[in-house]
Amino acid sequence: MTQHSRDMSRRRLLFGGAAVGAGVLLAGCTSNEQTPTEAQTKAADGNANAEPGKQVTIGFSAPAADHGWIAAITNNAKAQAAAYSDVEFKTVEAGADAAAQRAALSTLISQKPDVIVLLPHDGKELNSFGLEAMQAGIPVVNLDRAFPDAKAYRLQIKGDNYGMGVSAATFIAEQLKAKGVSNPVIAEIAGMDELELTQERTQGFNDTLAQHGLKVQNRRAARFTADSGQQEASQLLQALPKIDAIWNHDDDQGIGVLAAISQANRSEFFMVGGAGSKKAMEDIQADNTVLKATVTYSPSMASSAISLARLIGQSRGMSDLVELQVPKEIVLASETITKENASDYLKLGF
Amino acid sequence: MSERPPTATQLPAQSPPVDPAETEAAGHRTPSPTPPSAGRLSWWHGDGGEGAKRNLALIGVLLALFVIGAATRSDLYSNPDWVWANMLSILKLASVVGVVTVGMTFVIIGGGIDLSVGAIVALAGVWCTTVATQSFGAGGMIFTAIIVGVAVGLVNGTLIAYGRLVPFIATLAMLVAARGLAAEISQKQTQISQNSTINGIASTDLLGIPLLVYILAAVVAAGWVLLNRTTFGRRTVAVGGNPEAARLAGINVKLHTLLLYALSGLCCGIAAIMLTAQATSAQAAMANLYELDAIAAVIIGGTLLSGGRGTIVGSLLGVIIFATITNLFAINGLSTEAQNMVKGGIIVAAVLIQQIQFGSLSQFFRRNRLTTS
Numbered sequence: 267m268t269q270h271s272r273d274m275s276r277r278r279l280l281f282g283g284a285a286v287g288a289g290v291l292l293a294g295c296t297s298n299e300q301t302p303t304e305a306q307t308k309a310a311d312g313n314a315n316a317e318p319g320k321q322v323t324i325g326f327s328a329p330a331a332d333h334g335w336i337a338a339i340t341n342n343a344k345a346q347a348a349a350y351s352d353v354e355f356k357t358v359e360a361g362a363d364a365a366a367q368r369a370a371l372s373t374l375i376s377q378k379p380d381v382i383v384l385l386p387h388d389g390k391e392l393n394s395f396g397l398e399a400m401q402a403g404i405p406v407v408n409l410d411r412a413f414p415d416a417k418a419y420r421l422q423i424k425g426d427n428y429g430m431g432v433s434a435a436t437f438i439a440e441q442l443k444a445k446g447v448s449n450p451v452i453a454e455i456a457g458m459d460e461l462e463l464t465q466e467r468t469q470g471f472n473d474t475l476a477q478h479g480l481k482v483q484n485r486r487a488a489r490f491t492a493d494s495g496q497q498e499a500s501q502l503l504q505a506l507p508k509i510d511a512i513w514n515h516d517d518d519q520g521i522g523v524l525a526a527i528s529q530a531n532r533s534e535f536f537m538v539g540g541a542g543s544k545k546a547m548e549d550i551q552a553d554n555t556v557l558k559a560t561v562t563y564s565p566s567m568a569s570s571a572i573s574l575a576r577l578i579g580q581s582r583g584m585s586d587l588v589e590l591q592v593p594k595e596i597v598l599a600s601e602t603i604t605k606e607n608a609s610d611y612l613k614l615g616f
Numbered sequence: 617m618s619e620r621p622p623t624a625t626q627l628p629a630q631s632p633p634v635d636p637a638e639t640e641a642a643g644h645r646t647p648s649p650t651p652p653s654a655g656r657l658s659w660w661h662g663d664g665g666e667g668a669k670r671n672l673a674l675i676g677v678l679l680a681l682f683v684i685g686a687a688t689r690s691d692l693y694s695n696p697d698w699v700w701a702n703m704l705s706i707l708k709l710a711s712v713v714g715v716v717t718v719g720m721t722f723v724i725i726g727g728g729i730d731l732s733v734g735a736i737v738a739l740a741g742v743w744c745t746t747v748a749t750q751s752f753g754a755g756g757m758i759f760t761a762i763i764v765g766v767a768v769g770l771v772n773g774t775l776i777a778y779g780r781l782v783p784f785i786a787t788l789a790m791l792v793a794a795r796g797l798a799a800e801i802s803q804k805q806t807q808i809s810q811n812s813t814i815n816g817i818a819s820t821d822l823l824g825i826p827l828l829v830y831i832l833a834a835v836v837a838a839g840w841v842l843l844n845r846t847t848f849g850r851r852t853v854a855v856g857g858n859p860e861a862a863r864l865a866g867i868n869v870k871l872h873t874l875l876l877y878a879l880s881g882l883c884c885g886i887a888a889i890m891l892t893a894q895a896t897s898a899q900a901a902m903a904n905l906y907e908l909d910a911i912a913a914v915i916i917g918g919t920l921l922s923g924g925r926g927t928i929v930g931s932l933l934g935v936i937i938f939a940t941i942t943n944l945f946a947i948n949g950l951s952t953e954a955q956n957m958v959k960g961g962i963i964v965a966a967v968l969i970q971q972i973q974f975g976s977l978s979q980f981f982r983r984n985r986l987t988t989s
Contacts, residue, residue, distance in 0.1 A: 288763050295749040295760055296801050330799075333901065337804040459952060484949040492806055492895040493902040497709060501946035504705045507698065518806050522895040529819045529894070545808065 306338075306566040306614050307346045308573060313585045315577060318352040322579030324572060325379035326357045327371055328409070329387050333490055334518050335541055338565035338616035339385060339409070346569035353576050364391035371395050375402055380579040381420075383571050385409040393418050407575045409568060420578060422595045423571050425563040427463045429600035431470025433561040434513045434538045437602050439478040441536065441558075442510060450510035451483045451535075453502055455495065455523055457515045459487035467515055467540070483509075488519045495519030499526035509535040517543035517560060524555055532556075542603060544615030551608040559604045565616050567598055670918040673969070674933040677962075681940045689947050702943065704826055708818075710939035711832040712737075712891045713909045714932060718839040719883030720910040721931040725843070726876040727856035727923030728783040732772060732790035733884050734906035735798070740764040740888035741898035742798040745807040754813035761892070762885035768794060769881020773874035791907070798900035806899040809892055817893035828890055835886060840928045852876065856923025912959070913938060916966035937962070 324347060328340050340357075347355035358374050360367040364387040374382060375398070382404055386392035389411040396406050396418025405420035413419050442450045454471065457464045464487070475481055484505050486498040495514070503509070503526065514520045517539045527533070539546045539560030546560045574592050577583065583590045603611045686693040693699055716733050723730045743749065744761040752760075768790065775786040809815055820827040843849035854862040855872050863869045887906075892898045913934030919926025938959060945955040 285767075288767075292743070292760060292763060292767075295743060295746055295752075295756075297748040298746045298801060298803065298807075330804075333899075334805050484946075485951075486946060487952045489901075489904055491899055491901045491904065492897040493891050494904065496895045497942075498946075500705055500709065501943055504702055504943065505692075505947040505949065507692070518899075521806060521808060521897045525815070525818070525894065525896040 306342050306564070306616075307349050307569050315582055315585050318350075319580040319582065321352050321354065322381065322576050323354040323356060323379040324575050324579070325374045325377065325382045325404075326355060326384070326572075327360045327367060327374065327382075328385040328568075329360045329367070330362075334543060334616055335516075335563075335565055336385075339568040342565055342568040343383065343572050346572040350576055352580075353572070355572075360385075360387065364388045368392060368395055371399075375399055375404065379404060381405050381407060381575040383407040383409060383568075383575050385568075386411050386413075389413050405575075405578050407571050407578070409571050420594070421571075421574055421592055423567050423574065423598070424596075425567060425598050426600045427466035427563070428470035429597075430515075430540055430561045430563055431467045431472070431513075432474045433600045433602045434540065434559075435471045435474030435478070435480075437538055437559050437561070437604075438511045438513065439475065439480060442480070443478075447510050450480065451506055451508060452480060453506055453509050453512045454482045454485040455498055455502060455512065455514040455519070456485060456487040457490045457519065464515065471513060488516075488522075490516050490519050492519055492522035492525070495522030496526045497522075499523040500530065503527065503530045503532055511535055512537045512556075513540070514538070515540040517541045517546035520546060520557070524549070524557060527556055542611065542615055544612065547603060547608050547612050547615045550603060550605055551612070553605050559602055562598075562601045562603060562611070562614070564598065564614050566614050570596075671927065671930050671933060674917070674930060674937065678933065678937055678940060681937065681944055685940075685944050685947065688944075692947060702947075704829065706936065706939045706943050707829045707832065708826055708894075709942060710935045711828040712887045712894070712903075713906055713913065713938075714832045714935045715835045715883050715887040715890065716906055717910040717913045717931045717935050718835050718928060719880035720907075721839070721914050721917070721919055721926055721928055722843065722852055723783075723876050723880045724911075724914050724919050724921060725856045725923055725926040726852045726873060727859060728776065728873065728876065729787065729911070729921075730772065730877060730880045731784065731787040731907045732768070732794055733880060733910055734903040735791045735794035736765055736768045736881055736884035737888045737891060737903035737906060738898070738900055739768065739794040739798040739801075740885045741892045741902055742802045742807060742900055744888065745809050745892060745898040746801060750809070750811055754811050757809075757811060757814055757892075758889055761888045762882065765881040765883070765885025765888060766878050767881070769878040769884070770874065772881070773877030776877065777870040777873040795900055802898070802900050804900065806897050808897045814889065814893050815896045817890065818896075828894070831886070831890060835883065836928060836932050843928055848872075848875075853924060856925075858924070909935075909938060912963050916963055 326343050328343070329336060344355065344357070347353045356374070356377065356379055358370045361370055367387050371382075371384070371392075382399055384392070384406060386408070389408070393413045393415050396408065396413045397415060399406050400418060400420065406418065408419040408422045408424075410424045412422055412424060438452065452475065454468065456468055468485070472482060484502055486502050488494040488498040499522065509532075512535060514523045514537060518541070520539045520543075523537070527537075533556055535556060536558040537556045539557055540563065542560050542562040542564055546557060549555050549557045550560060577592050581591070584592055587593070601611075692702070716737065720730055720733060740761040743764045744757040749757055749760045772787055772790055775781045776783050779786070817827055822830065843852065851862070851867050851872055854865065854867060855869050859869050887903075888898075891903060895902065914926070914931045915921060915934070916937065917927060917930030917932070917934035919931060941959060941962070942955060945952070
């Protein structure tokens with residue numbers, strides 16, 4: 267027994283030592299100094315609106331999602347606010363869902379910011395918050411996910427999901443026509459299918475393809491993550507032994523889609539991405555993968571939202587427009603990035 | 617040591633302190649006894665007659681799925697090269713979840729459940745693709761993923777075995793916490809793996825078969841041997857079947873429970889490397905809902921959710937069936953929604969069939985044993 271327990275204690279010491287050693291080593295491995303992606307901000311230039319004005323407090327809330335695009339939204343908003351000397355930036359965590367975000371936002375109202383910039387978990391579910399804040403006299407800037415009620419926001423700035431589909435389909439149709447492919451096989455890898463934005467993108471894609479007399483042969487929905495993109499793409503490639511063009515809705519999941527394509531040794535087609543990540547733009551520029559273009563849905567809209575929120579707080583208009591106030595709705599155009607213009611857009615990649 | 621685990625003839629002699637009525641009342645919770653008439657089985661007959669029959673049923677389902685595939689896409693199935701490539705693609709699709717499922721099978725046979733496997737895969741994947749870890753090369757990345765997996769498993773096991781938390785709650789908490797830590801480490805970014813050795817794991821073939829499939833086969837074989845041919849496996853069955861009887865039989869139930877969760881964590885670490893290699897990247901949201909995929913595969917594989925009985929081969933067949941369904945829907949261009957509904961239906965159907973068919977069968981065996989003894 268004593269022999270046994272001595273063995274045990276020695277073993278424990280060994281295991282304990284190994285565990286502590288591994289722990290120290292691993293803790294070191296969390297250091298993650300990535301090359302910092304530059305935030306997409308607009309430096310104050312010569313125009314009249316750049317002059318510091320009335321002090322404005324901007325309250326900000328966006329979901330803490332684990333996706334590169336949302337991370338870029340928050341970073342951009344912070345960086346743009348920091349670029350103004352007359353803006354105080356207050357951010358509240360949006361939590362995991364619409365209910366948590368509503369609770370967090372009600373604390374924001376009580377702090378009486380001058381303007382609230384908000385990317386809701388779900389526009390419909392947070393519509394009532396928009397109404398409440400507007401009634402309390404706080405202008406609300408809705409970022410990307412629209413409120414159904416026009417009284418619930420002062421300004422809405424969003425990307426064009428339908429337009430992404432249109433741009434992608436237009437590029438694909440032009441390329442196929444240039445190559446003279448008859449009866450082309452077109453495939454689509456969508457994002458999370460339960461989201462309205464995915465449905466809009468697919469709608470735009472299908473409508474525009476139909477105008478050119480084309481249609482999607484096979485469509486799989488991934489989940490905006492690289493691993494789901496890889497899995498869906500590997501099955502899609504299995505289903506279609508010969509493909510002419512693929513549209514993948516999201517560049518983050520596109521990392522996995524490209525991996526699946528190279529793992530399957532396929533290269534007979536070209537691919538169009540979506541959103542416009544830095545990695546995708548670099549791949550397009552290098553021109554050594556099947557990725558030949560991507561259609562933008564730029565998180566730079568967060569920077570613009572902060573700039574516009576400041577103008578609203580100071581009751582100023584956009585200096586290039588005649589109107590004395592900021593317009594009510596702004597929809598960004600979805601632009602097509604190809605090898606030719608990738609260098610111009612690289613600074614907007616996230 | 618190895619004769620301790622309860623075979624049908626030894627069980628009554630070994631556990632006199634247990635009230636016999638209680639053991640009988642626990643009914644299905646007793647470790648599945650091999651029918652006494654079977655006598656000495658050959659060495660490969662580890663899973664017993666009942667399990668083998670269930671596995672045959674699963675193989676029947678699998679064949680039916682292939683027949684449906686061949687009937688609906690006869691143009692593709694008429695090409696033997698394509699069929700072979702498609703089989704391999706199904707196995708590759710099943711490989712990551714398959715490895716996770718081996719660990720899950722042990723945990724469930726041992727009377728627990730691990731809801732945190734998807735989160736552990738994500739955490740291990742993210743941790744092994746940080747800039748600092750990648751600077752140590754492929755070895756460092758593999759080491760990190762495995763150690764992180766085992767460490768999280770040990771935390772789970774400690775909370776459950778020594779902290780007396782219900783497995784459901786402890787691993788649910790870990791599900792949330794591990795994904796949170798993964799998001800913190802990755803700063804919510806997708807971390808791209810620059811290491812060509814790691815990425816090569818997913819694109820390397822040996823003798824025409826992908827390396828990922830070899831890894832799956834090795835893990836499944838190791839799991840099968842561990843469950844059926846070692847003391848550890850027999851103790852797992854005993855602990856899951858009746859923890860009190862196992863304790864009285866001299867098994868350190870707490871330590872054993874701890875080790876089961878560590879084993880599940882180890883499998884998650886291996887799976888994390890495989891998934892990172894496949895996606896050439898890792899992020900906090902990866903391996904989404906793998907816990908449910910693994911649990912579903914374990915259940916349709918015939919493992920009892922309350923513990924004490926189960927097979928590795930059944931779980932593997934469960935994973936392959938799900939991968940085949942995904943493949944079947946993909947090659948027919950059908951929507952993901954319909955696919956999820958069919959998967960749900962298959963889980964329910966599998967459990968129902970088992971309850972009706974094998975429930976009455978095992979009752980028959982038990983009655984038979986009572987009359988003969």
